[in-house]
Amino acid sequence: MTAALVSITLRSLLNRRRTVLLALLGVLLIAVVGLFLLSDPTPEQAVQVTRSLLSDLAIGVLLPLVAVIVGTAAIGSELDDGTIVYLLARPVPRWRIVIVKLLVAWVVVTLLVAPATLVAGLIGQGDPALAIGFAVAAVIGALEYTAIFVALSLITSRALIVGLAYVVIWEGVVAGLFEGTRTFSVRQHVLAIAEALGGGNADGIAEVALPVAIGTIVVVTAAAAILAVRRLETVELRGETT
Amino acid sequence: MSVLRLEAASRWYGNVVAVNDVTFDVGAGITGLLGPNGAGKTTLLHMMAGFLRPSAGTVQLDDTPTWRHPELYRRVGLVPEREAVYGFLTGLQFVTAAAQLQGLDDPGGAAERAIGLVDLHESAGRAIGGYSKGMRQRVKVAAALVHDPSVLILDEPFNGMDPRQRLHMMDLLRSMSAEGRTILFSSHILEEVERLSDRVLVVVAGRLAASGDFRRIRRLMTDRPHTFTLRSSDDRRLARELLATPEVDAVNLHEGILTVSTRDYGALTRNVAPAAKRAGVSLLELRPADESLESVFSYLVRR
Numbered sequence: 035m036t037a038a039l040v041s042i043t044l045r046s047l048l049n050r051r052r053t054v055l056l057a058l059l060g061v062l063l064i065a066v067v068g069l070f071l072l073s074d075p076t077p078e079q080a081v082q083v084t085r086s087l088l089s090d091l092a093i094g095v096l097l098p099l100v101a102v103i104v105g106t107a108a109i110g111s112e113l114d115d116g117t118i119v120y121l122l123a124r125p126v127p128r129w130r131i132v133i134v135k136l137l138v139a140w141v142v143v144t145l146l147v148a149p150a151t152l153v154a155g156l157i158g159q160g161d162p163a164l165a166i167g168f169a170v171a172a173v174i175g176a177l178e179y180t181a182i183f184v185a186l187s188l189i190t191s192r193a194l195i196v197g198l199a200y201v202v203i204w205e206g207v208v209a210g211l212f213e214g215t216r217t218f219s220v221r222q223h224v225l226a227i228a229e230a231l232g233g234g235n236a237d238g239i240a241e242v243a244l245p246v247a248i249g250t251i252v253v254v255t256a257a258a259a260i261l262a263v264r265r266l267e268t269v270e271l272r273g274e275t276t
Numbered sequence: 277m278s279v280l281r282l283e284a285a286s287r288w289y290g291n292v293v294a295v296n297d298v299t300f301d302v303g304a305g306i307t308g309l310l311g312p313n314g315a316g317k318t319t320l321l322h323m324m325a326g327f328l329r330p331s332a333g334t335v336q337l338d339d340t341p342t343w344r345h346p347e348l349y350r351r352v353g354l355v356p357e358r359e360a361v362y363g364f365l366t367g368l369q370f371v372t373a374a375a376q377l378q379g380l381d382d383p384g385g386a387a388e389r390a391i392g393l394v395d396l397h398e399s400a401g402r403a404i405g406g407y408s409k410g411m412r413q414r415v416k417v418a419a420a421l422v423h424d425p426s427v428l429i430l431d432e433p434f435n436g437m438d439p440r441q442r443l444h445m446m447d448l449l450r451s452m453s454a455e456g457r458t459i460l461f462s463s464h465i466l467e468e469v470e471r472l473s474d475r476v477l478v479v480v481a482g483r484l485a486a487s488g489d490f491r492r493i494r495r496l497m498t499d500r501p502h503t504f505t506l507r508s509s510d511d512r513r514l515a516r517e518l519l520a521t522p523e524v525d526a527v528n529l530h531e532g533i534l535t536v537s538t539r540d541y542g543a544l545t546r547n548v549a550p551a552a553k554r555a556g557v558s559l560l561e562l563r564p565a566d567e568s569l570e571s572v573f574s575y576l577v578r579r
Contacts, residue, residue, distance in 0.1 A: 035376055035377055035379050037376060038372075038373040038376035038377050039377070041373065042362060042365070042373060045362075045364050045365070046362065046364065049364045115360040116356070116358040116360040117360050117361060117362055119327070119354070119356045119358070120361075120362070120370075120373075120374065120377075120419065121377065122327065122346075123325065123327075123349055123352070123354040123356075124346070124349050124374070124377035124378055125346050125347050125348075125349045125350045125377075125378065125379065126346065126377055127346065128346065267344065268329075268344070270322075270327060270328050270329065271322055271327040271328065272289075272318075272319070272322065272328065
């Protein structure tokens with residue numbers, strides 16, 4: 035039962051041309067780091083610039099962009115085209131559909147973001163701890179973002195647009211303005227983990243304390259998953275004619 | 277034997293009433309749900325399939341509400357109207373996935389059997405994305421049959437099938453009905469329902485307009501007054517002549533259009549040409565004015 039859900043979700047996510055384009059974004063991140071290296075930086079400059087690129091480009095742009103596109107498609111695309119009926123007309127508990135799809139989407143987001151982040155971090159500067167810290171943080175951040183966007187796709191049929199607006203307006207601007215809002219910024223949660231795992235070169239990149247970040251990640255991810263299950267339990271399918 | 281039961285079931289979307297206070301039972305055998313497009317057939321089927329909550333009343337399968345009871349799908353097979361399928365899967369993969377989702381012990385064997393039932397063996401290894409409409413319909417039916425359900429709900433199952441596939445599907449449904457299964461299918465085509473159903477439910481504008489034996493309903497349909505429009509070289513003279521014939525109930529000449537009402541469809545079509553000849557006018561056109569299915573249905577509703 036679970037194997038069929040995994041297979042269908044994985045294949046429908048990987049079959050999309052968008053996914054190939056998203057993989058290219060990871061390559062772009064590595065290319066930007068490569069271009070920077072052409073300027074022959076000092077070791078200190080290399081650490082500083084690579085850290086900024088990982089923080090602003092990998093965690094600030096690549097991760098949320100990939101997560102919003104993959105996360106909203108994991109269930110949302112099947113709701114849009116009606117193929118969800120082939121899952122809902124089976125004696126499969128709704129929570130299992132949501133959890134399996136969430137986990138598969140998480141894996142896909144992780145594969146599209148974490149390796150590129152790791153490679154960019156490793157080639158950009160000489161401290162492997164910094165690169166590994168960011169890559170592991172991206173894996174955890176991918177789960178929180180994906181859970182939010184899967185839930186969003188069950189709340190609105192315009193999840194991609196709403197999700198992109200959230201990424202740009204909330205994560206990009208509002209969350210950075212005030213101390214109170216930073217607690218609810220996924221990006222800050224990811225940076226807090228990167229800081230904790232990234233060694234001395236990662237000091238000072240986060241503006242939220244690690245325990246707060248971890249606690250919020252757990253609560254937000256669980257709440258989003260529960261909300262998604264509840265929504266799928268009561269989703270109504272009208273058919274084409276109505 | 278499984279029974280689908282609607283009691284005073286209604287469903288509305290905002291201000292729009294899609295299904296209005298409908299009560300009926302569907303038991304073993306083949307029941308046809310007939311109605312024009314937009315009559316509420318899909319809404320009814322989706323309520324019975326547990327995809328829509330009734331706004332009022334109840335929809336049950338053997339005393340269990342269909343809404344929010346996914347375990348009922350162990351006994352129910354559903355063929356949705358929407359054409360969307362997982363185009364990236366082969367037919368065999370699609371039906372096998374269905375068997376796995378049902379939790380069957382031998383998904384591969386069950387899938388092979390179901391594909392054999394719909395005669396799709398040759399194309400089972402190809403991606404569904406490249407299937408014709410009729411093949412997609414059949415692979416959907418195979419997926420619906422994979423767990424040997426006692427209740428089968430099919431929304432416009434013959435759409436896109438060629439005549440041979442249609443006959444094959446009708447034979448399949450008949451044999452399943454003979455095994456005591458409850459089969460409900462919707463159609464907007466009278467002949468499909470006539471050829472297949474033991475019993476028919478006619479839905480018009482969200483209401484149950486008629487239900488029961490098809491022959492009785494068919495008689496109701498043929499007994500109704502028919503209206504024809506005519507064009508001739510002299511409509512006024514033709515109208516006078518037609519009014520004198522016994523099968524004509526009424527003649528109307530309005531804004532240059534001659535319409536004639538009759539209760540005897542056959543007699544009128546036989547006698548209109550001789551009447552024109554007697555009147556010495558050339559008959560240019562004789563056209564039934566209200567032969568659309570919608571007009572048949574709305575006549576049933578008015579009764």
